[in-house]
Amino acid sequence: xxxxxxxxxxxxxxxxxxxxxxxxxxxxxxxxxxxxxxxxxxxxxxxxxxxxxxxxxxxxxxxxxxxxxxxxxxxxxxxxxx
Amino acid sequence: xxxxxxxxxxxxxxxxxxxxxxxxxxxxxxxxxxxxxxxxxxxxxxxxxxxxxxxxxxxxxxxxxxxxxxxxxxxxxxxxxx
Numbered sequence: 001x002x003x004x005x006x007x008x009x010x011x012x013x014x015x016x017x018x019x020x021x022x023x024x025x026x027x028x029x030x031x032x033x034x035x036x037x038x039x040x041x042x043x044x045x046x047x048x049x050x051x052x053x054x055x056x057x058x059x060x061x062x063x064x065x066x067x068x069x070x071x072x073x074x075x076x077x078x079x080x081x082x
Numbered sequence: 083x084x085x086x087x088x089x090x091x092x093x094x095x096x097x098x099x100x101x102x103x104x105x106x107x108x109x110x111x112x113x114x115x116x117x118x119x120x121x122x123x124x125x126x127x128x129x130x131x132x133x134x135x136x137x138x139x140x141x142x143x144x145x146x147x148x149x150x151x152x153x154x155x156x157x158x159x160x161x162x163x164x
Contacts, residue, residue, distance in 0.1 A: 001117070007124055022125070026144055033130040035083070040124035042089055043104070048115040062108055 002047040004059045006067060006077040009040035014072045043067055046082070055079050084129040086141045088149060088159040091122035096154045125149055128164070137161050 010016050016038050023037035045062070047055050059077050068075040092098050098120050105119035127144070129137055141159050150157040 009124065009126065019125075022148070025148055026127075029144075029147060031140060031144060034127060035130050036126075036128040038126045040126065042091065042122035042124045043101075044091065044118075044120045044122065045108075045116060046118040048117050058113060062111075062113060065111060066104070066107055 001082045002050060002052065002055045002079055003082045004043075004045045004047065004055060004077050004079045006043040006045065006059065006063060006075060007040060008043065008063075008068045008073050008075045009038060011072055011074055041067075050081070052079055083164045084132060084134065084137045084161055085164045086125075086127045086129065086137060086159055086161045088125040088127065088141065088145060088157060089122060090125065090145075090150045090155050090157045091120060093154055093156055123149075132163070134161055134163075 018039045019037040022039065023034055026034060026037065045059065047058075049055070056079060059079065063075045063077070064070065100121045101119040104121065105116055108116060108119065127141065129140075131137070138161060141161065145157045145159070146152065
């Protein structure tokens with residue numbers, strides 16, 4: 001069994017209104033020393049096989065085909081044994 | 083400058099319809115060897131100071147007060163120097 005953790009974030013050049021809203025909310029709670037807040041997605045996929053190379057290839061494909069939008073998002077992932 | 087990466091996931095006992103939808107979509111693309119797909123949030127906060135202990139304390143507070151819902155979500159975070 002393998003577990004893939006995929007981190008999907010907006011590219012730096014893309015504005016992130018959700019992050020900005022959270023930054024303002026945190027500042028209004030008294031946390032003034034924030035320079036930036038960005039929001040991303042975390043996708044955790046459990047795979048039913050043990051071949052790490054196959055997992056890397058398939059997770060990469062899944063990101064490109066479905067999980068991430070390559071025009072506005074970057075992604076990276078880690079694959080761990082479970 | 084410190085950078086905090088906060089990972090917020092639904093607790094195991096909470097059902098994740100968004101994850102299930104993505105699982106079905108991936109299966110329909112031909113990826114049949116998935117046992118589970120769960121979706122979480124990733125929050126990246128850049129902090130304007132260098133005191134790691136203060137950062138850990140404040141990020142923990144932010145999670146409890148605003149970022150995570152402790153009834154249905156778990157969180158963990160990493161703090162890195164930049």
